[in-house]
Structures are given as structure tokens and as C-alpha cells.
Amino acid sequence: MGYNCVVLVKQVPDTKRITGQAMNDDGTVNRGALAAIFNPEDLNALELALEIRDEFGGKVTVMTMGLPAASDVLREALYRGADEAILITDRRCAASDTLATSYILSCAVKKLDYDIVLCGRQAIDGDTAQVGPQLAEKLGITQVTYVEEIQKLNGDGLVARRNMGNGRQEVKTTLPVLLTVVDTANEPRVAAAKRLMKYKDAMSPVEIAIAGGDDSSARQKALAEKGLLIKQWDLDDLDADLAWCGRDGSPTKVHRIMSVVLGGKESKSVEATQAGIDAMVHELIEEHTIG
Amino acid sequence: MIDVNTAGEVWVFAEQHEGKIADTPLELMSKGRELADKLGVKLAAVLLGDDVSPLAARLGHLGADKVYLAEHELLEHYQTNTYAKVIDGLIRRHKPQIVLYGATPCGRDLAPRIASSIKAGLTADCTDLQIGNHEVKKTGKVYENLLFQIRPAFGGNIIATIINYDRWPQMATVRDGVMPMPEPDTSRKAEVVKETVHLAAADLPLEILGQHMQARKVNLKASRVIVAGGAGVGSKDNFRLIYDLAHCLGAAPGATRAAVDLGFIDRDHQVGQTGTTVRPSLYIAVGISGAIQHQAGMSESKKIIAINNDPDAPIFDVAHYKIVGDLNEVAPMMIKSIKEKV
Numbered sequence: 001m002g003y004n005c006v007v008l009v010k011q012v013p014d015t016k017r018i019t020g021q022a023m024n025d026d027g028t029v030n031r032g033a034l035a036a037i038f039n040p041e042d043l044n045a046l047e048l049a050l051e052i053r054d055e056f057g058g059k060v061t062v063m064t065m066g067l068p069a070a071s072d073v074l075r076e077a078l079y080r081g082a083d084e085a086i087l088i089t090d091r092r093c094a095a096s097d098t099l100a101t102s103y104i105l106s107c108a109v110k111k112l113d114y115d116i117v118l119c120g121r122q123a124i125d126g127d128t129a130q131v132g133p134q135l136a137e138k139l140g141i142t143q144v145t146y147v148e149e150i151q152k153l154n155g156d157g158l159v160a161r162r163n164m165g166n167g168r169q170e171v172k173t174t175l176p177v178l179l180t181v182v183d184t185a186n187e188p189r190v191a192a193a194k195r196l197m198k199y200k201d202a203m204s205p206v207e208i209a210i211a212g213g214d215d216s217s218a219r220q221k222a223l224a225e226k227g228l229l230i231k232q233w234d235l236d237d238l239d240a241d242l243a244w245c246g247r248d249g250s251p252t253k254v255h256r257i258m259s260v261v262l263g264g265k266e267s268k269s270v271e272a273t274q275a276g277i278d279a280m281v282h283e284l285i286e287e288h289t290i291g
Numbered sequence: 292m293i294d295v296n297t298a299g300e301v302w303v304f305a306e307q308h309e310g311k312i313a314d315t316p317l318e319l320m321s322k323g324r325e326l327a328d329k330l331g332v333k334l335a336a337v338l339l340g341d342d343v344s345p346l347a348a349r350l351g352h353l354g355a356d357k358v359y360l361a362e363h364e365l366l367e368h369y370q371t372n373t374y375a376k377v378i379d380g381l382i383r384r385h386k387p388q389i390v391l392y393g394a395t396p397c398g399r400d401l402a403p404r405i406a407s408s409i410k411a412g413l414t415a416d417c418t419d420l421q422i423g424n425h426e427v428k429k430t431g432k433v434y435e436n437l438l439f440q441i442r443p444a445f446g447g448n449i450i451a452t453i454i455n456y457d458r459w460p461q462m463a464t465v466r467d468g469v470m471p472m473p474e475p476d477t478s479r480k481a482e483v484v485k486e487t488v489h490l491a492a493a494d495l496p497l498e499i500l501g502q503h504m505q506a507r508k509v510n511l512k513a514s515r516v517i518v519a520g521g522a523g524v525g526s527k528d529n530f531r532l533i534y535d536l537a538h539c540l541g542a543a544p545g546a547t548r549a550a551v552d553l554g555f556i557d558r559d560h561q562v563g564q565t566g567t568t569v570r571p572s573l574y575i576a577v578g579i580s581g582a583i584q585h586q587a588g589m590s591e592s593k594k595i596i597a598i599n600n601d602p603d604a605p606i607f608d609v610a611h612y613k614i615v616g617d618l619n620e621v622a623p624m625m626i627k628s629i630k631e632k633v
Contacts, residue, residue: 013445015445015448097412098403098406098413098415099406099407099410099411099412099413102407125444125445126415126444127415127416127444128403128415128416129399129403129415130399130402130403130406130413130415131403132403133371133400133401133403133404133407134403134404134406134407135407136404137375137403137404137407137408138407142371142372142496142497143371143400143404144497145371145396145399145400146396146400159500164396164397165396166395166396166504166505167502167503167504167505168502168503169499169501169502169503170499170500170501170502171497171498171499171500172497172498172500173496173497173498174496244410250412251292251410251411251412251455251457251458252412252413252414252440252453252454252455253425253453253454253455253456254451254452254453254454255423255425255437255439255452255453255454256451256452257449257450257451257452258449258450258451258452259448259449259450266611267607267610267611267612267613268611268612268613269613269614269615270596270612270613270614271614272614272615272616272617272620272621272624273624274624274627274628276614277614277621277624277625277628278628278632280596280612280614281625281628281629281632282632284573284594285632289572289573289593289594290516290540290572290573290629291632
């Protein structure tokens with residue numbers, strides 16, 4: 001027997017590598033200038049799914065919700081070994097918070113035959129770690145968060161080790177299950193050259209439409225025949241209740257966004273000499289900061 | 292979701308393990324008290340476990356007016372499903388307007404599951420909470436006395452204030468170390484409300500086979516003075532300077548993520564967005580360039596000394612004392628100065 005794994009991935013701005021070019025003159029971040037990358041912990045989730053398939057058989061389906069450009073992370077997943085990729089894209093998904101996102105994803109996952117749903121613990125743009133548990137609840141399945149290793153998989157039984165940051169725990173449960181995966185789980189494999197050559201031309205219908213050209217439906221058909229058409233669903237395909245999607249489906253709203261501006265404290269320069277440092281230490285003792 | 296209920300209480304989930312309440316919910320009691328007073332409602336702690344009633348008194352000392360006590364043998368060890376099921380039931384029964392959780396590994400596992408089953412909003416990892424009004428621009432309608440859920444986002448580059456005006460309760464997880472621990476007042480007493488719990492073995496989908504918790508080796512949050520080193524310290528051997536300087540000040544050694552990743556020091560010492568948030572009386576940043584993710588965890592320190600050989604290092608933007616120089620020379624001078632004066 002094999003296991004059908006569904007891996008949920010996200011394309012995110014690379015918030016960890018903010019260089020001078022991505023800063024505005026006022027000290028705030030120019031978000032548009034950040035590179036879009038595969039959310040790091042989603043790569044660990046994908047690797048874990050690929051390892052399960054390689055050992056037990058089955059299928060790895062990768063799914064993302066996002067703009068047409070998010071097809072990039074689906075191609076990346078195909079290069080690394082995923083069997084199928086699905087793009088959920090719809091303007092009506094815009095402004096979804098974690099609750100609306102997990103609802104939309106649950107509608108999509110329910111259309112698939114799955115044993116194990118995997119996602120990264122959290123995405124580096126929001127760092128909320130909420131979509132995994134919320135999706136598990138919507139699917140009505142058990143969640144195991146912070147998974148570092150699958151120690152045993154046998155029939156519908158699974159033993160996993162969790163790394164909670166302040167300790168580790170081994171738990172046993174039965175499938176179906178949703179796992180959120182942490183970065184210590186594995187070293188994700190890189191793209192395979194052969195697969196890269198094969199899937200670099202894979203496209204989603206929305207990308208074909210954006211690219212324009214003579215006959216997009218003919219182009220879709222041609223790609224589909226070669227197995228290079230990325231499956232694409234909108235909210236109608238998912239039979240999603242629009243009241244729970246997008247802005248309307250999101251209980252949380254943004255009241256205000258403030259950019260963090262570095263600087264602005266009163267400061268003294270201290271000479272890097274014994275006399276300079278003595279004076280500073282004296283001041284700190286006088287005001288009872290130390291001593 | 293529950294209906295908007297402006298008379299609803301403010302709740303704090305009193306996460307406990309092995310009969311000990313975690314630090315973060317204890318810290319939350321002071322903010323919970325402040326919010327409840329502003330709204331003119333009661334502050335309640337929600338305590339789940341098996342035989343945990345002795346903990347209720349302490350929650351009263353720290354500011355709770357009420358403790359909802361749910362005891363059951365299946366609640367002895369935390370599990371997502373059982374805890375979520377019980378708290379979901381309590382929220383539907385008592386309709387609090389605000390429910391707060393520590394952003395601990397357990398709180399971040401539990402709160403989203405509850406938010407999903409109640410279909411309510413949840414904001415993760417807040418660093419501050421306030422009460423305020425919100426006007427919906429389109430309709431001009433003003434919602435008064437909402438919970439402002441304030442959190443860094445986008446790798447710490449923006450601070451977002453999130454609200455939730457129509458599908459209640461308003462829920463948030465709150466980071467550790469960002470709220471001061473309240474002073475206990477032993478004359479305060481909380482009313483204990485015992486809740487009946489209906490759970491069966493089928494509610495426990497996990498079997499916990501083993502557990503190895505590691506107590507943190509260092510308590511950065513409790514330290515008045517922190518001496519932290521960054522990648523600029525250069526090597527694990529040279530990190531000795533950080534320990535020496537910390538030692539003569541009775542300070543805790545801290546580090547940036549870069550220094551931890553380079554193996555200079557254990558991850559327990561990491562300060563910053565992905566580490567611990569600290570607000571000591573004095574923070575000495577040695578060989579730290581001052582990435583925004585690091586600043587997010589230490590910029591609230593009362594006094595900051597920065598030592599760096601790069602005069603343009605961003606850490607100098609938040610420092611009160613700037614020392615441009617070689618840390619290998621400056622740190623020993625500081626040690627000498629401190630030893631002679633103290």
C-alpha cells in the first residue's frame with residue numbers, strides 16, 4: 001500500500017534577506033522589492049512527503065493558494081519530485097485571513113483522496129502558524145504540530161517525534177492526520193536536473209492566459225497532453241461558500257499598519273579608551289542601572 | 292462565533308504543565324487586568340487539568356476575579372482535541388469578549404484549533420494589546436472599545452494593529468516576555484467556578500509515548516542586565532569575552548541568531564524575533580550589527596550600550612551609548628572599569 005500525501009505550500013516574500021535595495025529612504029521596507037521564495041518550512045514538509053512516497057509508494061500532491069505567480073513554487077515542487085501540482089487562484093480569495101484561508105484550503109483538500117496532509121509550521125511573512133491547525137479542524141482530523149521525524153508508519157498507524165522548541169515528544173496516532181513540519185526535520189532535496197528539464201515548461205492556465213498569444217486553449221491542450229498543465233481551481237470549482245472566503249470570510253481586519261523605522265534614540269558617543277569607558281560605567285552606577 | 296457581547300469578560304488561558312502554570316499566561320494577567328478594568332468587566336482565568344484546583348488561589352493573587360476550573364483525568368496532559376473541546380464549550384456558554392493565550396508551543400497549537408471551531412478571529416504573537424475605537428471607512432460606522440491586537444509582521448519590518456469587530460470573541464496569542472509579570476497580592480481572592488467536563492477516551496486521538504522537556508538553561512527574561520554577542524565576536528573561543536563581561540556584572544549572556552547559527556552559543560540564549568524578547572535595565576550589544584529581527588527582541592531595554600567596529604552598524608541607531616572600537620579591547624576595559632568601581 002502507499003500513502004497519498006497532500007502538501008500545502010506558500011510563496012512568500014523573502015523577509016529574512018532585506019538588503020539596502022529593499023529599503024525606502026525613510027527607513028521602511030519596500031515590500032515590492034523583495035524576492036518571492038518558496039516558504040522555507042514548506043520545503044521541509046515537501047521533503048517529508050517525498051520520503052514517505054519513496055519508501056512506501058503513493059502520491060505527492062502539492063497545492064498552493066495565491067496569485068498566478070505562485071505557479072513558481074508549484075514548478076519548484078515538481079522539479080524536486082512532486083507528482084501533481086494544483087493552483088488555487090481567484091480574486092475572491094484576496095484579503096483572506098488565516099480562518100478564511102484554512103476554509104478555502106479545506107474545500108480543496110476535501111476534493112482529494114488523502115491520508116496525510118503536510119504543511120510547514122509557519123510562513124515567514126506572517127509567522128502565525130495558524131493555518132495548519134485551523135485546516136485540521138476544518139477537515140475534522142487530528143493535528144500533530146512541530147513534527148521533526150516520522151518514526152513509524154504502519155497501516156493507518158503513525159508515530160512522530162515533535163520538536164516544540166522547549167522539548168521533544170513522541171506521539172502515536174491514526175490516519176488521516178495533518179502534520180506541521182519544522183525546519184529541523186530534514187535537509188530538503190534539490191531540484192533534479194531531469195525533472196527540471198521536463199517541468200520547466202509546465203504552466204497553469206492563468207499563466208497561459210496572461211502570456212497571451214494566439215490560442216490559449218490550444219496551448220492548454222498541448223501542455224495537458226504532455227502532462228505539463230498545472231491543475232487550477234477557483235472558488236466555484238471548490239463549491240466554496242463565499243461568505244467564508246476573502247474579506248467577508250475573515251473576522252480579523254487591519255486597523256493600522258506602521259512601518260518600523262530604525263533609529264531615533266538619544267545617544268552618546270563613548271571614546272573607546274579606558275577613560276571614556278570609566279566615565280560611562282560611573283554614570284551607570286550613579287543612576288543605579290548597574291552595581 | 293458568538294455574538295458581540297460588550298458585557299463579556301476578559302479571559303486568560305492559564306496554561307499549566309505538571310501542576311505549574313507557565314510564565315507567559317502569568318505575565319498576561321497584568322495586561323488582562325488592565326483591559327478588564329478599562330472595559331469595566333471581570334478578568335477570568337481558564338484553568339484545565341486534573342487536580343489543579345490548588346493553582347486557582349495564585350491566579351487570584353495575580354489579578355483574576357474568577358477562575359473557571361475544568362478538571363478531568365483526561366485533561367491531565369495537554370492534548371489539542373480535549374483542551375480545544377472544553378474551551379470551545381466554555382466560550383459558547385459564557386460568551387467572553389476577549390480570550391488571550393500565551394504564544395507558547397502549546398498556545399499556538401491550541402488557539403487556532405479553537406478559533407476554527409468557533410469561527411472567530413485570532414491574531415498570533417501579539418507584542419501589545421490596547422483598547423480603542425475603529426471606524427469602518429466605507430460606512431462611517433464606529434466600533435468602540437475593541438481589542439487592538441498589535442504584532443510585528445513581515446519579519447519585524449512592520450507593526451500591524453489587528454481588530455475583530457463582528458465575529459467574537461476577540462482572541463490573540465501573546466508573546467512571552469513582552470508583558471511584565473504582575474506583583475502578587477495575597478489578599479486578593481478569585482471566585483472559583485467549577486465546570487462539568489464531558490470527555491471520553493475517543494476524544495484523545497494521540498497517545499503520548501514519551502516526552503523530554505528541557506528547562507531553559509538561562510532565564511534571559513528575569514535578568515536585569517544582559518550581555519549579548521553577535522557574529523562580530525568572531526569565534527566560539529572569543530565568546531569567552533561575553534561570558535567574562537556578563538559574569539562581572541551578574542548578567543545573563545545573550546546572543547543574536549547569527550551567533551547561535553554559527554555555533555558560538557546555545558539557542559536558549561537567543562534574543563530577537565525568533566528567540567526571546569527581553570527588556571532588561573541594561574543591554575550590552577557586543578559585535579552585533581543590529582538586524583531588525585534582533586532589534587525586535589531588545590529595543591525596549593531601558594539602556595543599551597553598543598560596541599562595534601563599524602560606525603554605520605544599525606545597532607547604533609537604538610543605542611544610548613555608542614562605542615566604536617574593537618570589542619577585544621573594549622570588553623576588557625569595561626571589565627576593569629566595573630571591577631574597580633563596584
